[in-house]
Amino acid sequence: MHDIKAILFDTFGTVVDWRGSLIGDLGAWGAARGLVVDWSGLVDAWRGAYIPSMQRVRRGELPWTNLDELQSRSLAELGPRFGLPASLSAEDRDYIVRGWHRVNPWPDAVPGLARLKRHFIIAPLSNGNVALLVNMAKHAGLPWDMVFATELFRHYKPDPETYLGAVSLLGLAPHEVMMAAAHNFDLQAARALGLRTAFFPRPTEYGPHQTIDFAADSDWDVVAEDIEDLATQLAV
Amino acid sequence: MHDIKAILFDTFGTVVDWRGSLIGDLGAWGAARGLVVDWSGLVDAWRGAYIPSMQRVRRGELPWTNLDELQSRSLAELGPRFGLPASLSAEDRDYIVRGWHRVNPWPDAVPGLARLKRHFIIAPLSNGNVALLVNMAKHAGLPWDMVFATELFRHYKPDPETYLGAVSLLGLAPHEVMMAAAHNFDLQAARALGLRTAFFPRPTEYGPHQTIDFAADSDWDVVAEDIEDLATQLAV
Structure with missing residues (x-):
């Protein structure tokens, strides 16, 4: 780690x-x-x-x-x-x-990201397009170092080109990059390519319609409560 | 404007x-x-x-x-x-x-960018690659909203694909985007594509070897002293 x-x-x-x-x-x-x-x-x-x-x-x-x-x-x-x-x-x-x-962050997101930003490069890797993610970051105060819209790779997650594209542009090896998500499928795809993984649940994401992702379904490298807890577990 | x-x-x-x-x-x-x-x-x-x-x-x-x-x-x-x-x-x-x-910002860069960031999307459009620009921003404290390395377009400035690529990913029209540079050639290329332009000189960039770019060589939309002055002239 x-x-x-x-x-x-x-x-x-x-x-x-x-x-x-x-x-x-x-x-x-x-x-x-x-x-x-x-x-x-x-x-x-x-x-x-x-x-x-x-x-x-x-x-x-x-x-x-x-x-x-x-x-x-x-x-x-x-x-x-x-x-x-x-x-x-x-x-x-x-x-x-x-x-x-114009969507809002979960309450732990901005303080958690600010802590992580001091020690790591932090970026979204999202199927949202660049304009969407840049506007969202301005609206929500997300302090990204870079914005990896999968649009940059003309592929959507979970296509491997998206994870490996971000890793390559950062000039890093897959094991030097952690994918963090509230969705197990996203981490499965990232782990298969050699990235580290962090899960935290967002049990109200789909409101009354949520059926999956209440918990980690694998032994991800970190299983946390939220982004603040991820920062704590990474000791920053 | x-x-x-x-x-x-x-x-x-x-x-x-x-x-x-x-x-x-x-x-x-x-x-x-x-x-x-x-x-x-x-x-x-x-x-x-x-x-x-x-x-x-x-x-x-x-x-x-x-x-x-x-x-x-x-x-x-x-x-x-x-x-x-x-x-x-x-x-x-x-x-x-x-x-x-690991290069350092000019003294006006970080405070000037912080002022501009409150009102505009700010990003580099640089021939540096993504890893270089992201690491530079961490090192120098540059508060970018997005990092447009021309590597994303597999073209170097002043190829039109770089300026228009950034404009397009932002979901904007060329006249909604300003190119800011201490190099007249960069602004010429941007203006030819419909972008707005801002110049400020960096007369010590090349130390004793500087031969050009001591002053604006055209009627750029803004001619400023530095990035702080650009923020002042844009009334932010």
């Missing part, structure tokens, strides 16, 4: 509370406009469309398409079912899609 | 004093080892090899090669002429090459 030079963080769910943030942000915005939209239902269905839409890119059924664009297409498809008016302006649709840029 | 959302900074010379830093860092390191090397001569010749080595990549005579690797090859070529012993270990050579990761 003394070899670790950099820690890469999954972002959605791991660092930020996308569900609570989006329902709060869009709910308030919609209310101010008198829109009657089932925002919780829309946000959950929207996130539900996230993996399948990336899979289409990963399988080569779609050319490279970044996350903002995938989310925009999913919103167009799902919106009507939850009460989003077809008459909404392009500007309003853009505001909704960019809700993913 | 009210449209500006992001400011991209050239780095070597513009944000950091590479010459003073390298001569100081390597001079102290060499003295502790009893090496008799003409460090000023070596650093100046090394920097002299920088543009020609990138030009070979830009013209397609070399496949994509990042800056660390170009600097390593130039050092191997130039070292003997300035007294660098051929017997130097690989580890010592690596330490010297990584001197470019």
